Amino acid sequence: MPTIFKFLWMGFILAHTxxxxxxxxxxxxxxxxxxxxxxxxxxxxxxxxxGSVPATQQVENRLSLTIQTFNGIQLKPRLALGVSCGVDWYQAVLLAPVAAGVRYDLARSKKNVTLLGLFDAGYSSNWLHVDATDYKTQGGMMLNPGLGLKFGFKSGSALVLSLSYKRQNAKVTKPLNWGEIEKWEDRVYNRMALRLGMMF
Structure with a gap:
């Protein structure tokens, strides 16, 4: 068989395979x-x-409750894009962040445990918060990158344990004292978020 036909035959077999x-x-x-x-x-x-003279500062540990849900489209086997929304109960303010979100499978073990990358960026609103008299609270920018472990079940759902850094801005306008023209406070909430949830 001529060489050209051998190459054509091998190419046909390879393409068919x-x-x-x-x-x-x-x-x-x-x-x-x-x-x-x-x-x-x-x-x-x-x-x-x-009321401290001279002015002094106090440092305290804080723990707040957070609830979040991510709804999106699994575009690829490892990539999901969507929108996250939730509620964060800080001591002095109740914020409801809404953000664009990404979920990406970084690595998977043979036992169906997946290392998950998380990232949310958006804006927190004050629509669930109730201000005291002459106070006005506004939300601000929110960033939430992190990592999680996804424990998959045969049904296709998974248990998720995540650890992330959450930065959230807020502004509070306060009642004026004698001789004051304006009085406000910019707040930056820097927190580590530890969450447990389900993924479907």
Whole structure:
């Protein structure tokens, strides 16, 4: 058999083999995904002691409740894009962040445990918060990067344990004292968020 026909025959066999393997491989279809979590926000707070002369500051540990749900589309086997919304109960303010979110599978073990990368960026609103007389609270920018462990079940759902850094801005306008024109406080909440939840 001439050499050219041998190469053509080998190319035909190779193309047929690749086509057969593609037909056997499962095809991925984008689908809806939900990840709902509850947990705590851990941090340390520095604040001025009222009425102290000279002015002194106090440092305290704080723990706040946080609830969050992520709703999106699993675009690829390892990548999901969507929107997250939630509620964060700080001591002096109740904020409801809404953000664009990414969930990405970084690595997976043979026992169906996945290392998950998380990132949310958005804005927190005050629509659930109630201000005291002459106070006005406004939300601000929010960033929330982190890592999680996803423990997969045969049903397709998973248990998720995540640890992330959460930075949230807020502004509080306060009642005026004698001779004051304006009085406000910019707040930056820096917290470590430890959450437990389910992913469907």
């Amino acid at each position: 690749i086509d057969s393997l593609r037909a056997q491989a499962p095809t991925f279809k984008p689908h809806y995904v939900n990840m709902t979590e509850v947990g705590g926000l851990f941090g340390r707070v520095v604040y001025d002691v009222p």
